[in-house]
Amino acid sequence: MKKIMLFLLLVSSTYAESPKTYLGASFGYLNENFTNADAQASMNSMKFKAGYGERKAYAVEFSLDYAQSKAKIFSSSNNVSSDGDRYGLNIDIVKGFDFDVYVLPFVKAGFGAGRMRVDRELQDKLSYGAFSVGAGFLIPINEHFDLEVVCDYKKTSYEKINLISSQIRYESNLNVLYFGFNTRF
Secondary structure (H helix, E strand, O other), rough: OHHHOOOOOOOOHHHHOOOOOOEEEEEEEEEEOOOOOOOOEEEEEEEEEEEOOOOOOOOEEEEEEEEEEOOOOOOOOOOOOOOEEEEEEEEEEEEEEEOOOOOOEEEEEEEEEEEEOOOOOOOEEEEEEEEEEEEEEEOOOOOOEEEEEEEEEEEEEEEEEEEEOOEEOOOOEEEEEEEEEEEEO
């Protein structure tokens, strides 16, 4: 009985103030330019996230992103027309502002890691790490729902690609524009 009362007290305290936990989904478009290769890629992306924090203060977000690859940059096989899709896990710190206007601007910074499938002679997957900064704004619909528009910049570094006689490491700059929907509880 004590555990039930303690659990109910804990749950009620989280809902006593404004909603702090949120889930969201975003859809966007990314453009990738490589710094040490003459290559460029553009693709659609999706992001699912979970966060804890307030709209007008600080928050921490954990997100899982997916991008549908359309370019053939890392794969060397003639059997495929593009690289495999990429999956990533990111952690961001978000700082929101309240300027007494209907939208709530924010900035964020974080890091992430991911993996993509490739079709090469010596490799079938490629890992990467990324540091990101972004800015955007939230459009609150009510206490529990909001829309968001965000522009992210990511500095990405891929693991070394094995060539038969040497190894190459690619780096890129990603610009991501996405639109999302969040629910807070």
